[in-house]
Every structure is written in C-alpha cells, then in structure tokens.
Amino acid sequence: MDHTMNLKYFNRALRKYKKHVISEEQVQEILDEIKNDIDEKIQNKDKNDLVLCLRNAIGVHLEQNAKTKILNGEAAWELIEQEVFWLIQAIKSVPASKEVSARELGGLIGLSLLWDHQEIAELIYLYASNMLSKDREYYSEEKTHHVFMTCLYYKWKTGEMPPLFDILPEDHIYQRLMKNWYQTDQLAELLYEVCEFHIYSASDTPEKNNEILLFDHIPYDYYCIKLVREKEGLETPNIEHPLLQTALANIPTSSPGYNPETDEILQYVLRNEKVPDWQRIIR
Numbered sequence: 008m009d010h011t012m013n014l015k016y017f018n019r020a021l022r023k024y025k026k027h028v029i030s031e032e033q034v035q036e037i038l039d040e041i042k043n044d045i046d047e048k049i050q051n052k053d054k055n056d057l058v059l060c061l062r063n064a065i066g067v068h069l070e071q072n073a074k075t076k077i078l079n080g081e082a083a084w085e086l087i088e089q090e091v092f093w094l095i096q097a098i099k100s101v102p103a104s105k106e107v108s109a110r111e112l113g114g115l116i117g118l119s120l121l122w123d124h125q126e127i128a129e130l131i132y133l134y135a136s137n138m139l140s141k142d143r144e145y146y147s148e149e150k151t152h153h154v155f156m157t158c159l160y161y162k163w164k165t166g167e168m169p170p171l172f173d174i175l176p177e178d179h180i181y182q183r184l185m186k187n188w189y190q191t192d193q194l195a196e197l198l199y200e201v202c203e204f205h206i207y208s209a210s211d212t213p214e215k216n217n218e219i220l221l222f223d224h225i226p227y228d229y230y231c232i233k234l235v236r237e238k239e240g241l242e243t244p245n246i247e248h249p250l251l252q253t254a255l256a257n258i259p260t261s262s263p264g265y266n267p268e269t270d271e272i273l274q275y276v277l278r279n280e281k282v283p284d285w286q287r288i289i290r
Contacts, residue, residue, distance in 0.1 A: 114222025
C-alpha cells in the first residue's frame with residue numbers, strides 16, 4: 008500500500024463530506040418519498056418487504072448527512088446509530104434479499120459492539136458468517152476487512168478466532184496482527200497498518216472498487232481491537248494516524264441516544280409489515 012496515495016484519497020473523501028451539505032428541506036423530501044413508497048406498497052398489499060423502502064435514506068440522509076455534520080462540528084452520531092438499526096431491520100425482515108451487502112458488514116458489527124448492542128451484533132455475525140462462508144475463495148481476497156470484523160466479534164465473544172479467519176492469506180495484515188496479538192514489540196506498527204488498510208479498503212480508485220461501502224473512514228476497527236484486548240486484560244498502544252485524527256474518530260463510547268421506539272418511519276414499517284416466519288430465516 009502506498010501511504011501517499013492512501014492519504015490523497017482519504018483527504019479527498021473528507022473534503023467531499025465537509026462540502027456536501029444536505030439541507031433540512033432535502034432531508035424532508037427524502038423522508039416523504041420513503042413514506043410514499045411504503046404507502047404504495049401497503050395499498051398494493053405488498054407488505055413483506057416494506058423495510059427495503061428505508062434504503063433510499065441510508066446513503067444520503069443517514070450516512071453522508073451525518074458525516075458532513077460531524078466533520079463540521081455538529082452532533083450527528085445519532086444518525087449513524089439510526090443507520091445501524093435500519094440496516095439490521097432489513098436483515099431481520101428479509102435476510103435473503105441481501106440488501107445488506109458484504110461491503111457493509113464491518114461497520115455494522117463494529118459500531119454495534121462499541122455501543123453495546125449485543126443482540127444486534129450477534130445477528131449481524133450470524134448473517135455475515137453465513138454469507139462469507141459460502142464463497143471462501145472469493146472472500147479470501149475480496150472484502151477481507153469484513154471477514155476480519157466478523158471474526159473479531161467472535162473473538163470478543165469466545166476468546167478465539169473462528170475457522171473463517173483462516174481463509175485470509177498468511178501475509179495479510181490481519182493475520183500478522185493476530186500472530187502478534189500477545190506481543191507488544193510490533194503491535195503499534197501493525198495497528199498503524201490496520202488504519203492504512205481501512206483507508207485503502209474505503210478508497211475507490213482506478214485500480215479497484217471500494218470494499219467498505221458504509222461507515223468508511225470511521226475507525227471502528229481500531230477501537231474494536233482495543234475493546235477486545237481490554238476485555239482480555241491486554242494494553243493497546245496509542246498510535247498517531249490520520250484516520251484517528253478527524254472528528255469521525257471521536258466515536259461515542261456508548262449509545263449516541265437513538266431510540267427506535269420514537270422513530271416514526273421505522274415504527275410505521277414495523278406496524279404495517281407482514282413478514283412470514285420462513286422469510287426471516289438466515290440461510
């Protein structure tokens with residue numbers, strides 16, 4: 008990985024976030040459109056996948072809008088938490104739709120773990136491990152960030168890395184990190200490389216597509232590593248890296264305060280959806 012090129016794409020992304028201000032009028036238009044889509048499905052008695060209508064707001068209102076606000080000094084982590092809950096509802100209601108793709112798994116698991124949403128993290132783990140295990144050869148080279156985050160949750164839960172982790176190449180940064188998990192002499196250097204790999208995975212370049220689609224440039228991976236090590240009684244060295252030096256790195260240490268019970272649109276979906284039990288099965 009080229010640090011200079013990584014930094015170039017990282018800084019470009021941050022500038023784009025800061026400038027891409029979304030007005031309250033635009034947000035309301037998005038929410039109104041979602042409500043209209045839901046109403047249309049209800050009128051057509053198509054109630055088994057109402058939750059998919061929420062997708063229209065995730066990329067713009069909940070993701071871009073939140074990052075813009077956070078980078079410009081406003082409080083908006085609640086929107087990121089709302090994004091987690093909307094995505095997890097898609098997994099709960101229509102897992103077979105694969106509406107939540109492999110490129111979105113790492114942030115979902117990481118932020119759920121950091122905010123102590125253990126039930127959500129467990130469901131994402133089941134969904135992710137099922138998806139990633141079906142084509143191990145592909146995921147050994149693609150979406151490796153999400154393989155690692157899935158396995159890191161398992162380590163937080165059990166103290167061990169699952170067999171899925173073995174699909175990653177021996178020389179991969181995540182493999183080298185785990186080989187040195189109990190040794191401190193190289194840990195700072197390896198954590199720096201983890202941050203580099205986050206930026207690399209989030210960058211859309213002429214040579215490759217981005218592998219982190221949502222929650223990119225939020226260093227949940229670094230803080231989850233610290234969380235797991237703390238649970239195991241291990242210290243983690245503090246490092247200096249550009250990924251850890253923006254407002255997006257100031258992840259709240261507990262739930263930002265989003266309450267799904269007062270989310271009018273989510274509750275409207277839940278009141279009206281008709282989802283058969285078989286449709287909720289992850290397979």
